[in-house]
Amino acid sequence: MSDLASAAVERVYREHRTRMLAALVRALGDFELAEDALQEACSQALRKWPRSQVPDDPFAWLLTVARNHALDRLRHAQMARTKLPAPPAPITMTEKQLVDLGDERLSLIFTCCHPALAEDARLALTLQAVAGFTAAQIARTFLVAEPALAQRLVRAKRKIRDAGITFEVPADHLLPERLQGVLGVLYLIFTRGYTTADASLRQEALRLGRLVAALMPDEPEAHGLVALMLLHDSRSAARLTADGDLVLFEDQDRTLWNADEISEGMALLDRALRFGSPGPYVLHAVIAALHVQDPVDWARVAALYAELLAVAPTPVVELNHAVAVAMTEGPPAGLELIDRITGLDSYHLLHSTRADLLRRLGRRSEAVEAYRLAHDLATTPADRRFLAGRLRSLEVS
Amino acid sequence: MHYMFLIYNCEDRPRPGDPRFEEILTRVNAFADECRRRGAFVAGDPLKPVTTATTLRVRDGKALLTDGPFAETHEHLGGYYLLDCRDLDEALELAAMVPQAHFGSTIEVRPVDHIPGLNHGVA
Structure with a gap:
């Protein structure tokens, strides 16, 4: 008993x-x-x-x-x-x-993702209150000391209570912006699971995304985010070798892609697109969907990134736009766009992308310099190993 | 719930006779009217410039005076509103409507505390 x-x-x-x-x-x-x-x-x-x-x-x-x-x-x-x-x-x-x-879970999610809380507090609180992670698990995920993380959680909870953050789904006129905030937190959890190759974290982000989409069935952006996460996740087995080394997109073994996730993502994306006037997450998902086609239609990818730049401009979108332009119009056009980006100086992918374009143009010493910068800025061992390999191959050639 | 809006960096306000004075006055008054319409307005005032500030500390029972503001920063407190809002969302919505915020001021939104036994305070 x-x-x-x-x-x-x-x-x-x-x-x-x-x-x-x-x-x-x-x-x-x-x-x-x-x-x-x-x-x-x-x-x-x-x-x-x-x-x-x-x-x-x-x-x-x-x-x-x-x-x-x-x-x-x-x-x-x-x-x-x-x-x-x-x-x-x-x-x-x-x-x-x-x-x-x-069911008050939606109120809980919106409260945990309130923009008056710092971004790291929003992530931690969502993982704890909504996903049920322990403080120790969250601390490990974000590489912070557990007491500091616990303190951050306590501070966030007290701010919610003391500053008058209401426990509810925001009013209609605030909803679009606040929903983007919630989806942003879930996507950050997902990308954390992506860069650290933590499958359980990605699954948790997907589960939370599905929950929000189920609770808000008329919000295309929620479906768009789930589609986006599924389409990225479908490629995770092909992204790293058995030794944990990075495999570039064009070198990936497509038979390792997860067909179930791709078809589920495509179906969700179809549904989101039927609402018309796609928002940022739906556009990102369309781009991710184009990446699982063979061959990739880079001109359409470039056009979609340009559309994204019009609705939700960020330096990272600018960088991705430049990559797609380089694929269709050649490295010089891409390079020109990259050199106009501001605010990404400490992002290793900006420098590794530049390095790759310079290498293809035969500007070897500039490429070496850019790869070195990228290598020193990279945060994961897999990225650093990959960039060190690139540097070696350029230096011996 | 009462919220204090602390308005920083708004000392370069135009004086009567300046070309933009009337326009800004109209906007600031319209903001107060909107707060009154919502039943939120409690108080609000501009402060005279920091050059008029005197800072006082008591040490060993003696008042020590310093000419100038407390904090050595570039952003000085220049005015305040005290508003009665439904929740933080309404407070932040009103804060975004404060005209000074559209002319480069920074607004710190702080909830007013309630202490049992305190014999004054509007909250």
């Missing part, structure tokens, strides 16, 4: 953790209090369920116990005048209202 009970607690927690946390944050107006309360409810369940029966509705049981525990804590804190601050609004939600609240 005891094993059955703990298995039941674990199952409810695994399946419904995010929903329960979201409902509790909504009811209590305080992240830390909600997390503590949910933890306490789970440990009570582990103690009590073996002795009686697993309740008919374990979800409601846990929520109710958590709410009552939080109320007790607040009452005690008030009587003892301890430091536990009162939540911004008095807790008026009844047990029944709490259980009937419905």
Whole structure:
């Protein structure tokens, strides 16, 4: 019975953790209090369920116990005048209202990605509150010390409570911009998983993207992001050799690409395109879709990057545009565009792209210089090994 | 919830008679009207330039005065608004509408704290 009970607690927690946390944050107006309360409810369940029966509705049981525990804590804190601050609004939600609240996960995601929080705090908070990562896992993922990461999470949660960041999906007039912010956080999580070859992080970003797309089915950009992540992810097995060395796009073994992810991505992209007037993520996904065609239509890729530059200009998009132009019009045209980019001086890909174009133009000493700069700026061992190899081959030739 | 908007770097404001004075005054007044329409306006004032500032510290019970502002920075506090907003989103929406922000000022938005037992404060 005891094993059955703990298995039941674990199952409810695994399946419904995010929903329960979201409902509790909504009811209590305080992240830390909600997390503590949910933890306490789970440990009570582990103690009590073996002795009686697993309740008919374990979800409601846990929520109710958590709410009552939080109320007790607040009452005690008030009587003892301890430091536990009162939540911004008095807790008026009844047990029944709490259980009937419905799905608040979207509110949770928007709150974690609020633009008044620093970007690294948004990433960490989303991974912790929505994805259920521990602080230790997040610290490892972002190569920061765990105490510093834990401190960052606490600060973000207190800012949400104390600065009046409301726990809800933003109003219609703020929604387009805020949704881009949410999708941006998910895409950063994905690209972190891409550059560090961390498949589980990429899968988590995909899962969160699918969740947002399912909760906001009329937002083409959400579908566009999922399509984009799928199309990139489909190539991850071909991107690195067994030894972890980088394989350039044109040298990749296409049989290693994941056909299921490609077809799912294509289907989602089709759906997103039917809404018309594509936004940045849909455009990025169309570009990613063109990359899995053989041969790649570089002229269309260049035209799409130009379109992206019109709606969401960034230096990285400028760089990608220059690469596509170099593919269709030749290295000099690409080089000219690259030399006009500002703000990417410390980005290794800018220098490695320049180096590659200079090499193709036979300007060897300039190419060596650019490869050296790229090598020194690269952050992953795979990138550095690749660039060191390029340097060696140029220096001996 | 009350929010304090601290407006930095707005000391080069035009004076009466300057060519842009009327235009800017109209915009600043229109902003206050919008805040009143929403029921958000509590207070708001420009401050005289930092050259008028005196900084005071008490050490060993004695007041020590310094001529000038507290912080040695280029961006000085030049004015404030105190607004009653629904949440941070409304505060940030109003902050983006502050006319001074469109003339190069920086705006720091800070929620006003509530301390039990404090016998004053508009919050």
